[in-house]
Amino acid sequence: DVVMTQTPVSLPVSLGGQASISCRSSQSLVHSNGNTYLHWYLQKPGQSPQLLIYRVSNRFSGVPDRFSGSGSGTDFTLKISRVEPEDLGDYYCLQSTHFPYTFGAGTKLELK
Amino acid sequence: QIQLVQSGPELKKPGESLKISCKASGYTFTDYAMQWVKQAPGKGLQYMGWINTQTGKPTYADDFKERFVFSLETSASTAYLQINNLKNEDTATYFCARSHTYWGQGTLVTVSS
Numbered sequence: 001d002v003v004m005t006q007t008p009v010s011l012p013v014s015l016g017g018q019a020s021i022s023c024r025s026s027q028s029l030v031h032s033n034g035n036t037y038l039h040w041y042l043q044k045p046g047q048s049p050q051l052l053i054y055r056v057s058n059r060f061s062g063v064p065d066r067f068s069g070s071g072s073g074t075d076f077t078l079k080i081s082r083v084e085p086e087d088l089g090d091y092y093c094l095q096s097t098h099f100p101y102t103f104g105a106g107t108k109l110e111l112k
Numbered sequence: 113q114i115q116l117v118q119s120g121p122e123l124k125k126p127g128e129s130l131k132i133s134c135k136a137s138g139y140t141f142t143d144y145a146m147q148w149v150k151q152a153p154g155k156g157l158q159y160m161g162w163i164n165t166q167t168g169k170p171t172y173a174d175d176f177k178e179r180f181v182f183s184l185e186t187s188a189s190t191a192y193l194q195i196n197n198l199k200n201e202d203t204a205t206y207f208c209a210r211s212h213t214y215w216g217q218g219t220l221v222t223v224s225s
Binding site: 001031039041043050051054090092094099100101102103104105106 | 207213217
């Protein structure tokens, strides 16, 4: 199975500040069709995960442009600029290139 | 709007079975696969597998090949997750998700004697 190593585990931030979360995969996430299936989710307490970024860098409908995704191959990053209170929660990366699909262990974004 | 509405919380004893439902609305049910994800209390997300909503063919991750069954009632736009011979470690919230985009609200399953 592809192992997704997500760092950091906890990320204290100040409101208005910037946050960066990394996800590294144990093998390339480039599919045979040329696409890279790496996605980012935010899960707020007591809620289901919500899709933020799909296929590395595409913002899902309604996601503010404060969220951006980048990366390639095995190394991916989610950046959040101008952090707002509603951005706090648990962030997960997911690879859906190789079955079984696998999640990173999560990053808790919390106030400093 | 697209919605996935799951059935309510369950309290079961070890060895029992249960069936969770996930009713989809706002789109053509058979146009998208349905995924299932497990989240143990205080833990991260674990991918369980998916079901092809056109053919009904399920595909399971290794940890979920034994006692877990994905099924459909296409006429009702509903997917089901059945768990047989429940164990304490099945205590978790289970989510259905349309492909990787829209998610149900989750169903809390508690297994306790």
